[in-house]
Amino acid sequence: MKTIKNKTAFITGASSGIGEAFAYELAKQGANLILTARSEDKLQVIARKITKEYNVKVTVFTGDLLDKETPQKLYNQIKQAKLSVDLLVNNAGFGKWVNFLDESIEDYEDMIEINVNALVKLCHLVLPDMLKKGDCGILNVASTGALQPCPYVAAYCASKSFVLNFSEALYGEYSKHGITITALCPGNTTTGFQLVAKANTKGMAADTPETVAKQGISALLKNKSFKIVGTANYLQSFLPRLLPRKTMITIVSKMMNSKVNS
Secondary structure (H helix, E strand, O other), X not given: OOOOOOOEEEEEOOOOHHHHHHHHHHHHOOOEEEEEOOOHHHHHHHHHHHHHHHOOOEEEOOOOOOOOOHHHHHHHHHHHOOOOOOEEEEOOOOOOOOOHHHOOHHHHHHHHXXXXXXXXXXXXXXXXXXXXXXXXXXXXXXXXXXXXXXXXXXXXXXXXXXXXXXXXXXXHHHHHHOEEEEEEEOOOEOOOHHHHHOOOOOOOOOEOHHHHHHHHHHHHHOOOOEEEOXXXXXXXXXXXXXXXXXXXXXXXXXXXXXXXXX
16 A cells, blocks of 8 residues: 555544544544444544544444444445445454453453454455555554463464464455555553453553554555564564474463463
């Protein structure tokens, strides 16, 4: 994808955190927006502010991606409004920092539905239209947790490993057709994620949502298949390649155990 200006970006989980930061940054770069999340009130406030500040078109469609039918419903609404998606930002998702058996299977099913299933469905829905136009893109928000097994964050990090591998595989299929698919891997970020995840991030460095959004957009425009946010996170990403897998599991297990069970 070569440019953002005058394109239309569809952002999930846009009511706060990284999704909201994407909305403002993309609007700043001249994109029109389609925003979705569960909270219509929050989305409408963001839409009014962005419209006033950047003079771009902002459309709001609410939806709960826990509902398996929501991706199709959102796509239908977009088509009925005679809109077309040039950039899909799959940002919606959540995780839990917890001993695996301390969380219900229903919560894990919800996590996989949003982090994995809804993301795949939305990619599948928008790609045919993108292929007809060319010069389009998909930004899938993964995590640095996707880069290695993560005891005590097992299901979440595994879901983000799926996002990373899925995104890079699609890049291999569609980049030659003018569609850039980029997996964005932020580390600890100052959002509401920590509250939902019950994550003890005390003492951990954190990026801002604005930094994550800017680096994600930059990576997409540079035709990158993935982007790890932050120099320290990038350097740490080499450890799983250099160390035996069992050693890496032991290191992460000790670190996360101290965070979850302290």
